[in-house]
Amino acid sequence: MSIVLITGASSGFGKACAKQFAAAGYDLLLNARRADRLEALKTELESAYPIKVYTMPFDVRDNSAVEAAFNALPEAWTQIDILINNAGLAVGRDAFQDGDLADWETMIDTNLKGLMYVSKVVVKGMITRKAGHIINVSSVAGQEVYPQGNLYCASKHAVTALSKGMRMDLLPYGIKVTNVSPGLAETEFSIVRFKGDTEKAAKVYEGFEALKPEDIADVIFFAATRPAHVNLEEITILPTAQSDSRTVFKG
Numbered sequence: 001m002s003i004v005l006i007t008g009a010s011s012g013f014g015k016a017c018a019k020q021f022a023a024a025g026y027d028l029l030l031n032a033r034r035a036d037r038l039e040a041l042k043t044e045l046e047s048a049y050p051i052k053v054y055t056m057p058f059d060v061r062d063n064s065a066v067e068a069a070f071n072a073l074p075e076a077w078t079q080i081d082i083l084i085n086n087a088g089l090a091v092g093r094d095a096f097q098d099g100d101l102a103d104w105e106t107m108i109d110t111n112l113k114g115l116m117y118v119s120k121v122v123v124k125g126m127i128t129r130k131a132g133h134i135i136n137v138s139s140v141a142g143q144e145v146y147p148q149g150n151l152y153c154a155s156k157h158a159v160t161a162l163s164k165g166m167r168m169d170l171l172p173y174g175i176k177v178t179n180v181s182p183g184l185a186e187t188e189f190s191i192v193r194f195k196g197d198t199e200k201a202a203k204v205y206e207g208f209e210a211l212k213p214e215d216i217a218d219v220i221f222f223a224a225t226r227p228a229h230v231n232l233e234e235i236t237i238l239p240t241a242q243s244d245s246r247t248v249f250k251g
Ligand code: NDP
Pocket: 007, 008, 009, 010, 011, 012, 013, 014, 031, 032, 033, 034, 035, 058, 059, 060, 061, 086, 087, 088, 089, 090, 110, 114, 137, 138, 139, 140, 181, 182, 183, 184, 185, 186, 187, 188, 189, 190, 192
């Protein structure tokens, strides 16, 4: 059975993807920083389905940790068929002039550089085997900018651009690259963005029905299971109440 590597699997979209792929019989490599959550998910999935899970608790921002984790992989886990680059975050929602440099660096280091480090390592085996699928989780914030979204939007625009560049360069090797751009989804995303302020986070999703992590896992699973000659290049998924990154109808 195929091996799927999911970054950011301890919560939200990544965790929902882990459940969906596990239910379909895929073996899973799960990454995030919170090792305890990964272990709990491994136990849950291995007891529910006839699959194997290997946890990789590293920080995607740390390239030497990324390389060490892949160098330490047991042989049976080295042929990664599908990479879901999902680890990411927003920190802060300030006007550019009020933004915090450390927050900006965290977003660029995680959303762009982390994706770059993990992909660089994983793509080597895909090139040798002339097969593989890289699914990058960008955002509607990677298509359109919104007020006080500045650096988060810039990091996700970079992900969308990198997906296009990867797709072009990897064409000769038959490697698919899919860019997924979700709109507002209720996960731990806004709790992280507002630095633990759960009231402020909950307000983001008041008055309309936001996407659920399972909605994003559904489209990622669909993209990953198309025939070999079919690649879904860009998938935008919004709540019905949202039309673009700035417009939400709150009834
Ligand atoms: P969550 O906060 O629920 O999950 C984020 C995941 O990323 C966690 O598993 C977290 O794990 C992991 N992560 C964060 N930083 C790092 C790091 N440095 N190294 C390894 N893992 C890391 O949010 P979502 O599920 O919503 O977010 C997933 C992706 O989807 C992100 O890229 C986000 O930008 C994007 N997105 C989210 C939308 C939304 O509205 N929710 C909409 C569009 C895109 P841990 O903390 O354990 O390391």
